[in-house]
Each structure stands twice: as C-alpha cells, then as structure tokens.
Amino acid sequence: MTQNWGMTIPFSDRSLARSQELIAELPGLGYTDAWSAEVNGADGFVPLALAAQWAPGIRLGSAIVPVSTRGPGLLAMSAATLADLAPERFVLGIGSSSPAIVERWNAGTFDKPYARTRDTLRFLKKALAGEKVSEAYETFEIKGFKLERAPKIPPKIVLAALRPRMLRLAAAEADGAITNWLSPEDVRQVRAEIGPDTELIARLFVCVSExxxxxxxxxxxxxxxxxxxxxxxxxxxxxxxxxxxxxxxxxxxxxxxxxxxxxxxxxxxxxxxxxxDAATCRARIQQYVDNGLDTPVLAPIPVGDVPIEQAVRELAPRA
Known part of the structure; x- marks a missing residue:
C-alpha cells in the first residue's frame, strides 16, 4: 500500500516482556517500522533496543521522547546508543510533550516549548555528528559536551509538530514531522505546511471491530x-x-x-x-496515505472479540 507501514510497540494489551514473539513477526507481515511512545508506560528507548534484536531490518523510531524530561546530553547518549544498535535504522523523534507529563509527572519545567524543541534539535544535530558542543541556546547552555562514542552515521531526527510554526521547523531543520489525532482529510492541511519532500509520520488509533x-x-x-x-x-x-x-x-x-x-x-x-472490520480499517488507513501521509504508525486498541495479535496480523500490508 505504501513504502512505510508502522506499528506501535509495545502493544497496548501486554508488557514489553510478553511482546517479543509478536514484534518478531512484524517484518514478515510487511511492517517496515516499529515506533515507541513515551507517556506513563514503557520509556521510549528500551522497546526499540530490544526490537533491534527481535526484528532485524525493521526501522525503529521514537514518537516521541520529550525534550524537557531529560537533559540534552542524556538524550544524545540514548540516541547514540540506539544508532549504534541499529545503524541507519533508528529515527529519533522528539517533541515538547505537555505540561502534565513534563511538570506534574516529571518535576520539570514546561517553558517555551517551541524554543526548547528547536534548541534541542540544534544541539542534537551537532552532538550526534560527534562535535564538541559549547553553546548558549535560548533555553539552555551546554559547556563542552562531546559523545564518547558518536554513531558512525547520525540518526535522523523528526519533530512532533501539530501547527504551522513547528511544522515549518520540522521541514526546515529536521528530517520529518510526526503528528497525531487527525483525519485523512486533515493530512492535506498538514502536508501543505511542510511541502512534498518532508517525511510525514502519524500514529493512527485503530479498533478492529464492527x-x-x-x-x-x-x-x-x-x-x-x-x-x-x-x-x-x-x-x-x-x-x-x-x-x-x-x-x-x-x-x-x-x-x-x-x-x-x-x-x-x-x-x-x-x-x-x-x-x-480489518478490510475497512486498511482502506481507511490507505486514505491517509493517499492524502499525503508517508508513514502510518498503527496503534491497535483492543475492542470486543478481536485480540491485539489478530488485529496486528489482519492490519498488515500483506494481510
């Protein structure tokens, strides 16, 4: 249906420890990507580290890790580790997140979210390229940070972006944009802000149920x-x-x-x-693709009698 067809990991009905077999099935089913999330369940990096071993060859991405719940240096170290485990297969997705996650749950400061995301992106591009970074950004200052082991090939970085300003930043300085909670028709409006050449990724919540x-x-x-x-x-x-x-x-x-x-x-x-039903869902997902979505990342939600593993298999491009 499309070059990219992603799945959210770990699955909503099971722990990461119980996800190995189903994650290992993804490449054979035709899924090209596995994307983590980070809210209040699994963190954004460990599932990808395991999937790098369980599903060799699949592209791995974080959608997303917040820029204000880790220091910039720690974020660079985590990204470098994944880039080393999965060379040219890891995509770092970052974003501003929300006040609840940053402040109420992680005791951080949710301040100037656009600037903090922009500054983190600019720092990470330098750090992951192996540069020694000493720079005062608008929202933080770095003094002499250099990765001990920079990845041979820096990972791509994509931004969570919902409105024009952040979407345009993603198109101008990052390698793609991640969005969420939109309709197939909305894709055209988002695509208009980033142009035809920027990868557009979206998590789609899917219920296989009539x-x-x-x-x-x-x-x-x-x-x-x-x-x-x-x-x-x-x-x-x-x-x-x-x-x-x-x-x-x-x-x-x-x-x-x-x-x-x-x-x-x-x-x-x-x-x-x-x-x-699964066929209706696949057709609906295809509408997103037809309207300009490059990478649908499916998030199956269990409803009724269709278990997650059945939904994952029936929603696959090779189903």
Whole structure:
C-alpha cells in the first residue's frame, strides 16, 4: 500500500516482556517500522533496543521522547546508543510533550516549548555528528559536551509538530514531522505546511471491530483525555473543529466528564479513530496515505472479540 507501514510497540494489551514473539513477526507481515511512545508506560528507548534484536531490518523510531524530561546530553547518549544498535535504522523523534507529563509527572519545567524543541534539535544535530558542543541556546547552555562514542552515521531526527510554526521547523531543520489525532482529510492541511519532500509520520488509533457503538464509547474517553490538552485543543482549532468541540471543552472545564463525553459528535469520533472490520480499517488507513501521509504508525486498541495479535496480523500490508 505504501513504502512505510508502522506499528506501535509495545502493544497496548501486554508488557514489553510478553511482546517479543509478536514484534518478531512484524517484518514478515510487511511492517517496515516499529515506533515507541513515551507517556506513563514503557520509556521510549528500551522497546526499540530490544526490537533491534527481535526484528532485524525493521526501522525503529521514537514518537516521541520529550525534550524537557531529560537533559540534552542524556538524550544524545540514548540516541547514540540506539544508532549504534541499529545503524541507519533508528529515527529519533522528539517533541515538547505537555505540561502534565513534563511538570506534574516529571518535576520539570514546561517553558517555551517551541524554543526548547528547536534548541534541542540544534544541539542534537551537532552532538550526534560527534562535535564538541559549547553553546548558549535560548533555553539552555551546554559547556563542552562531546559523545564518547558518536554513531558512525547520525540518526535522523523528526519533530512532533501539530501547527504551522513547528511544522515549518520540522521541514526546515529536521528530517520529518510526526503528528497525531487527525483525519485523512486533515493530512492535506498538514502536508501543505511542510511541502512534498518532508517525511510525514502519524500514529493512527485503530479498533478492529464492527461494533461501532462500543468503539465510540471507548473512543470518546480517549478523545476527551487528549483533545482537552491545550496543544491538541489548539491543533483542532487550527484544523477547523473549534466550534464543534466547544461543548466538550466547556463541560470538561466544568468537571462534568459525562457531559463532555456526550458532547463529542459521532462524526468527530469516526473522523479521528479508524474502526470497522480489518478490510475497512486498511482502506481507511490507505486514505491517509493517499492524502499525503508517508508513514502510518498503527496503534491497535483492543475492542470486543478481536485480540491485539489478530488485529496486528489482519492490519498488515500483506494481510
């Protein structure tokens, strides 16, 4: 269907320790990529280090590790380690993350997210190229950092980007952009900001189930928890959903969670969550690709009687 076809690891229904066999299947099923995430489950690097051994040949990426929960030097060391384990197969995805993750969960400071991401990108490009870095950036200063073992080939770096300013930074200075929670139609608007030559990566949440009511019930909880985060609220304002999502935001601000869930229209759920039988889901994913998405990264969500391993196999390009 497309040159790249990714899967999120580890899987949502099992620990990393129980994921080895299914991760090892991915290349044979036609998946080209395995991408980690980092919220409050597995960290962004260990799953990729293991997948480098379990699924040789597959491209590995982080989508994403926050730039404010590690120091720049530690981030460079982690990236260099993965680049050494998987030469030319590791892609470092970084982003600003959110105040909840950075401040409430990691005791960091969520300040000037665009500048911090830009500065970290510029530092990492130098550090991963083996340079000794001594430089005062807008958001931090580095004095004499040099990797003890720089990768022979620096990894590509891609940025989490939801709105024009960050998307344009990704196109101008990084190797790609990662986005999230968008419809196939939204891809065109995002693509217009980065041009035709920048890789566009997106995580797509997929429910292989024909029980639309059950999917929508689960999906509303997912959507409310994400789209009320300021950066995602602003993203969907930019995409044109500000008015249709206003009742949800007002109910959420009033701490009426049930009213907030009910305020999310079916059409919004159906636009942002891929669901249906496996063939319908694959066709929907293809719409994203047709509209300009280079790398769909599937995140299967268990619903009903379809276990994750079945969904992974049925959503594969060789299914």
């Amino acid at each position: 029980d639309a009511d059950r999917v929508r019930e689960l999906a509303r909880w997912m959507l409310a928890s994400y789209l009320t985060v300021p950066v995602y609220a602003a993203f969907h304002d930019w995409l044109g959903r500000g008015e249709v999502l206003r009742p949800m935001h007002e109910a959420w601000a009033a701490r009426d969670r049930q009213a907030a869930l009910k305020a999310i229209p079916d059409e919004v759920v159906d636009a942002l969550i891929v669901h249906g």
